Amino acid sequence: MTQIPHRRLALIDLGTNTFHLLIVEMPAVAGDKPLTLLRTKAGVRLGEGGISQGIIAPEAYARALHTLAGFKEEIELHEVKEIRATATSAMRVTRNGPDLVRDIFEQTGIQVDVIPGEREAELICAGVRQAVDLGADPSLIMDIGGGSVEFIVANHSTIFWKQSFEIGAQRLLDLFFPDPSGIFPAAAVEAEQEYLSSVLTPLVEAVHRYKPVSLVGASGSFDSLADMQLGRLRTESELPPCTELEVGSFQASHRHLLSGNHEQRLALPGILPMRADMLVVASVLIDFVLGISEITRIRTSAYALKEGLLAEMLAA
Template identity: 30%
Template sequence: MLNIKKYAAIDIGSNAVRLLISNIIEQKGKPTLFRKSSLVRVPIRLGADVFLNQKISKENELRMVDTMNAFKLLMRSHRVVAYKACATSAMREAENGSDIVKLIKKQTKIKIDVIDGEEEASIIAATDLNQFIDRTKTYLYVDVGGGSTEFSVIHKGETAASKSFKIGTVRLLNDIVQKEVWLELEAWIKESTKDYEKIELLGSGGNINKIFKISGRAAGKPLTYFYLTSYYNMLQTYSYEERITELDLNQDRADVIIPATRIYLSAMKWSNAKYIYVPKIGLSDGIVKSVYFGTVSSVNLV
């Protein structure tokens, strides 16, 4: 006998806003299954406002309200029973972030929690990376976002170190990441991985997912440092317009994919990793599992 219900996660990032609806399948005497039912992505790019002007523009404020209303209707149509909405770097740093959270709650009834980098990393950890990794190996997990990137060293299935850095694709596009931050990241990666003989990367985020899909690699097979370097160099030979028309990238992907690839390559270089695995998990997946297991507070859909 199966018991199936739907939970949802709203991820309000610096580059895009996502709604993930998942089927939760409970089976007597067996592990619970989590199956993605629907994923909607809206490229509002709040970080372009916040990282340059410290506040979210009126236009994007209205887009956020419209998007949350649309998400609420989609959740209702899917008969979602509980959800959690999390906002990360851009909303956290916006001078008017708390005002917009209140406005959205008033106009859409959607409750948004603004979380810090450490909580973001812990929610992502709830995705149960163990099903994607070899517990005899050591990994550097890299989750690239628009405003920040979360790094975790995973040794024999356990998190040995983790840290969030304000290096993200939207920040890099706008040239507002100082050299000192890069140096701090380099030092942290080298120090955190120096005691391990061999490191492999786990990469998450929309950009590495896209690169993996383009590569044609079979699921579970890694990308090599050589492949990623070649792809990075190739991207830079095309203009932004050509990446859209000739490489078939969406307009909101065609610019951020270059700085994202730079972050992954830097992490591989500083950790001496030769391979990067792409399990296609992220914050939204972690939110759903955290809601199900009760490790974060959720909201019933009204």
């Protein structure tokens, strides 16, 4: 057995909606699993009020710095020396994204790596494989972020196709549902569906070619739909690696989400307040995916980008 020097690692995923922090103790013996010391997240809404104009708004910018300062305190409390931080759509495409990367480093010492969409898709797939038994048949993996959505057709060993689309939930909200009351008119829902049909042609072609047998959701929207199925909001520590989401349960949640306003959605069991509106556009997107495929099984993965990065590091 190969002994590896004791080390602790912090993995940070700076998403457009949510920042995630995972702190692990790396195994002392090659092949063993790392020990999770902390798994936490914070709703930052980095894309709110600006991403569709190509900027990070001042309030969101301040929330990001505040959240990273809190993460740094946890990192120091756990005596972690090694930090891997990755950022995605909001910092990839905004004019002041590089400024935020600089300010994060100056204020916390955390160096953020802004990764392209294709790399994001690879890491998401690697993370999902740690949580979900994909088997030999292709599955469609889907990660709905605030800025971008990643689609990957893969099985347990091979990625057949992958693509990142800049059609995240915050962008879709800005485009089709700007009404602050959170009412989603049928005409606007239809407009989103038509938009998805035009933008997601490569996905439609990939689905027809590879015929995925199941959908695996790897984002907060899918966690929220699973919470709605359960009828209560689960904490981060309560999430199992994989949850079955019944198609009938999704369809019922989809109808409930479309029929109410913001306040009515907040009253639904299992709804996280920051997702009350974004979950509607995400639900329309999931419904679109089911409509272009013959998928009859949905699973949710609690693991995504940061777990994929960890898996890569363990395999290296």
